[in-house]
Amino acid sequence: MKELKEIKHIHIKNGMKVSELVGQMHDVGFGASKIAEASNIMANMFKDEECKVFLGVAGAMVPGGMKQIIIDMLDKVDVFVTTGATLTHDLIESLGEKHYKYGYENEPNDIKLNEEGLDRMYNVLMQNKVYEELEEFFEENYAQLKDIRSIKEFLWKLGELCPGRGILKKCWEKNIPVFCPGIADSGIGLMMWGREASGKGESEARVFCDLKEIIDVAWTSKKNGVIYVGGGLPKNFIQQALQFSKKGADYGVQITGDRQELGGSSGAPLREGISWGKMAKDAEFVDVYCDATIALPLIFAGVL
Amino acid sequence: MKELKEIKHIHIKNGMKVSELVGQMHDVGFGASKIAEASNIMANMFKDEECKVFLGVAGAMVPGGMKQIIIDMLDKVDVFVTTGATLTHDLIESLGEKHYKYGYENEPNDIKLNEEGLDRMYNVLMQNKVYEELEEFFEENYAQLKDIRSIKEFLWKLGELCPGRGILKKCWEKNIPVFCPGIADSGIGLMMWGREASGKGESEARVFCDLKEIIDVAWTSKKNGVIYVGGGLPKNFIQQALQFSKKGADYGVQITGDRQELGGSSGAPLREGISWGKMAKDAEFVDVYCDATIALPLIFAGVL
Amino acid sequence: MKELKEIKHIHIKNGMKVSELVGQMHDVGFGASKIAEASNIMANMFKDEECKVFLGVAGAMVPGGMKQIIIDMLDKVDVFVTTGATLTHDLIESLGEKHYKYGYENEPNDIKLNEEGLDRMYNVLMQNKVYEELEEFFEENYAQLKDIRSIKEFLWKLGELCPGRGILKKCWEKNIPVFCPGIADSGIGLMMWGREASGKGESEARVFCDLKEIIDVAWTSKKNGVIYVGGGLPKNFIQQALQFSKKGADYGVQITGDRQELGGSSGAPLREGISWGKMAKDAEFVDVYCDATIALPLIFAGVL
Amino acid sequence: MKELKEIKHIHIKNGMKVSELVGQMHDVGFGASKIAEASNIMANMFKDEECKVFLGVAGAMVPGGMKQIIIDMLDKVDVFVTTGATLTHDLIESLGEKHYKYGYENEPNDIKLNEEGLDRMYNVLMQNKVYEELEEFFEENYAQLKDIRSIKEFLWKLGELCPGRGILKKCWEKNIPVFCPGIADSGIGLMMWGREASGKGESEARVFCDLKEIIDVAWTSKKNGVIYVGGGLPKNFIQQALQFSKKGADYGVQITGDRQELGGSSGAPLREGISWGKMAKDAEFVDVYCDATIALPLIFAGVL
Helix, strand or coil, X not given: CCCCCXXXXXXXXXXXXXXXXXXXXXXXXXXXXXXXXXXXXXXXXXXXXXXXXXXXXXXXXXXXXXXXXXXXXXXXCCEEEECHHHHHHHHHHHCCCCCEECCCCCCXXXXXXXXXXXXXXXXXXXXXXXXXXXXXXXXXXXXHHCCCCCHHHHHHHHHHHCCCCCHHHHHHHCCXXXXXXXXXXXXXXXXXXXXXXXXXXXXXXXXXXXXXXHHHHHHHCCEEEEEEECCHHHHXXXXXXXXXXXXXXXXXXXXXXXXHHHCCCCCCCXXXXXXXXXXXXXXXXXXXXXXXXXXXXXXXXHHX | CXXXXXXXXXXXXXXXXXXXXXXXXXXXXXXXXXXXXXXXXXHHHHHCCCEEEEEEECCCCCCCCCHHHHHHHHHHCCEEEECHHHHHXXXXXXXXXXXXXXXXXXXXXXXXXXXXXXXXXXXXXXXXXXXXXXXXXXXXXXXXXXXXXXXXXXXXHHHHHXXXXXXXXXXXXXXXXXXCCCCCCCHHHHHHHHHHHCXXXXXXXXXXXXXXXXXXXXHHXXXXXXXXXXXXXXXXXXXXXXXXXXXXXXXXXXXXXXXXXXXXXXXXXXXHHHHHCCEEEEEEEEEEXXXXXXXXXXXXXXXX | CCCXXXXXXXXXCCCCEHHHHHHHHCCCCHHHHHHHHHHHHHHHHHHCXXXXXXXXXXXXXXXXXXXXXXXXXXXXXXXXXXXXXXXXXXXXXXXXXXXXXXXXCCCCCHXXXXXXXXXXXXXXXXXXXXXXXXXXXXXXXXXXXXXXXCHXXXXXXXXXXXXXXXXXXXXXXXXXXXXXXXXXXXXXXHHHHHHHHCCCCCCCCECCCCHHHHHHHHHHCCEEEEEEECCHHHHHHHHHHHCCCCCCEEEEEEEECCCHHHCCCCCCCCCHHHHXXXXXXXXXXXXXXXXXHHHHHHHHHHHC | CCCCCECCCCCCCCCCEHHHHHHHHCCCCHHHHHHHHHHXXXXXXXXXXXXXXXXXXXXXXXXXXXXXXXXXXXXXXXXEEECHHHHHHHHHHHCCCCCEECCCCCCCCHHHHHHCCEEEECCEEEECCHHHXXXXXXXXXXHHHCCCCCHHHHHHHHHXXXXXXXXXXXXXXXXXXXXXXXXXXXXXXXXXXXXXXXXXXXXXXXXXXXXXXXXXXXXXXXEEEEEEECCXXXXXXXXXXXXXXXXXXXXXXXXXXXXXXXXXXXXXXXXXXXXXXXXXXXXXXXXXXXXXXXXXXXXXHHHC
């Protein structure tokens, strides 16, 4: 049995570094071993100069406190796909607003929160009045936004126009393609509708426009790596682009709280992607079934 | 303690009807009690003539065998929101193709499936060659599709053009508004890109276009009811429209396999929506945490 | 591809029987397909005259309203293993007490419940005063209980002594071996401690005593079938007996809400048992990932 | 709104300590915020000199690589409750055997593993021949074990007799009361049965014996703290002892992957315990819904 690799128990020491902990996780089982594998695979795809990295982010990662990690990951990423909600919460913070903690998620009083103008996401709150800031921002800038035909260009323009630092600003500054096919489903979408509704003219952003660009990246790159924080539309949009790559993704890391048995894309293990040609047959990949606010900091700390 | 309602144990009898079983579920606890509540609330919103019903469907419900139930539910529904994948799988079946069962999901061989041209969704398969059928259909009909500016009108046109029966056909026949803000993220999206890429001209479908219409329904109706099968973009898109309704939805049924503790919209209990104004303070609503292929047939059978 | 089995969509009809619905579930995917398989496999093990059936029940199935189904299943079962809590809640009902529904599980007030003497299990309540009934019952009968050396004989005596119908009574009446290695961890355990503490003498029930009997059944039977409602100690105790069977269980049905990725026995797929010799290599088995209060009634109705 | 606490985004730095990361988790949402709270509460109960700490451990924590952390936690713990499996895996390692990693958990070949004599727990393996070591150990020592009437004393004797270091040895050395009401459900149970079966005389270990001792601790202490790694019998056994404490536990930390909606004790939020008197009305407590192999190292590192 000499080929078998022993489990070595994690030993927590005073003043231990996160990278040491993640290092020790290589030698244990279950979820911890997935954290360590994910960290390795992410490091490998970042180091591989032939590899284009696609990052998909769903879920309330900005309200949850993961914005800075996403911004830092963008330095290593070639294509970014996310939800309209992620970009809206980013824009809101970029306009100077905040998210807040809620301490009563186990006995919530949503009626009272509503009366106080606070919107709840489990144990995180946002003031409903942020929409007024958004209104003002879009009112002021609609002329520069409405004629843009590509969602990516639209988002880059938002990044250029928004006052503060954040995900949108970073994507604009670094020319990172940012795709958001479901952008209508968000506060940003509502703002665009509001301008149309008040007679300021129709937005020309076209729904199928950005497919060309994301598919081109997958098609022309020598290798591809995928990172999915949550599932939903970002994961699926990247997966479908990878069907046009040479052999599917060569590297894959997925963090999800869903279950494969439900059959949906969000909980599907990366392995399923091999059947579709979305993952390469010889790819390095791992599924981490964990709350992303716990898993992502560990994995990224292990990469650094 | 006379106000306390006793638990009465479910008694399975030979030849028992589904509606009887759901009826008995009213008097027990845990998940079963949620099925019964959901059935009641769904019946109430269907019966309430002042109520507009919004149905959101995410997840692989067509591959999973739920298509006919969705078609039958559409008879009671005023607005339908779904994912591009749902409509693509519906269109595929409408073109005469099928989905198939896979019996090895616990020890899957995705490499072999890939070699056999079979795409896997947990224990369901699709032949990869369906994309050829799709190509042909879109090639033939692109001229009628490319200039449509609204996604809803685009989908109705697909419903009109597709040969077989199904969800798209039903929405077209019955004039049920069908919204799919993330349509680019789907086989349908790929087909539209394929035509553009081969020089057939750009699609004019606009991403923010349908917001007006869904918000109008929520805004003008006396009462609203929501049914979420899965979360994702369909749920969120309906929720944001309801922020513009008089007082949020009056009725709500949600079936989800996600968890609220992760903070994402998909697993968020309907109660959270009260804080946002998406649910009315005095609404009847229930969250059913269950595989939708088990819960939905029971709930709908209880409604009939 | 003619060997592939088509997905046929579930069609809900008015007045449809539960057995018809479960029948239709054979031809779909995901969780529903597991319900149908489980129903088939359970029917097969019940019909197979060479097969000894082991039923393990964990979780709050009596408070949840599943008692009658368990009682009815016992007619087909050769060995029953459960938790102390299940037997305590059964005894409580047998003494004339009830469980009740709680309607505020999403915004629970546990402090108020405590003041009102109500113990909560999610959306089910029990009056704390049931312990007084239990005290009285054990005070009265302790002399007949304390010298019994086997837990099984101890539980049969409880079944004989308890006034009402229920699981314990059924096991005693039908001579169904009922094992509960963790009996100390329950209200029954507390009652036994209470008598010892008040000087009524020590119970002689021996902890390792019943292993012989359960292993004997597994060892000597031609075939074995296992049904696990929940995991925990009942599942594990049956599994370890089956390590001594000829080739592991020939039939297996598991209903669980846990996840395999966590590595624990409760969420482990039955397949893992093959490596241990707990499941036969050629066994028919299925894992149903679902709330047992939803899955069990469906599966059992499909068997009838 | 000045009382609202801002979300501050986690910022991963090179060489960052685990304690810094856990510190930053205080200011975010969702699962990460629970890790930080758990770390705080655990530190508080360890520091509080009036507080007796009860640690319950279920799940495959020894195979999963958490043994050393448990051993280190025992320095701060007054009562330890666990499963028979945990103690068996600990004893196995104490006898010089190992656990190993399995790399094919997504396409497992359990038949091959069985043929190779390897027992699988998700992605961890054990050689089946460890049972021979166990046999030998118990054969040699049965005379010293069989007459012990208390499970705790029996386990302390195992700790004394076993050659290597580990959980059992630590409990014996430090006189930490170790309770395991379900001990029959384990390899240790099988070994005891084997000796009885081969005519070496019956074990006198009594099932209800240890209740007195654990209840005495809860009853007489000024304050109590509880830590549940997994649910099952260990959690429930501690909870029922706490019903006899002055006002329920003052501190509580729970790590679980289960769901409250299923109604079982393992997934029940600590809050439910208030209704039963198991948790104090004014207790500090938190539920961490996460894989324990990820959460426990973080929480414990934050305590140091």
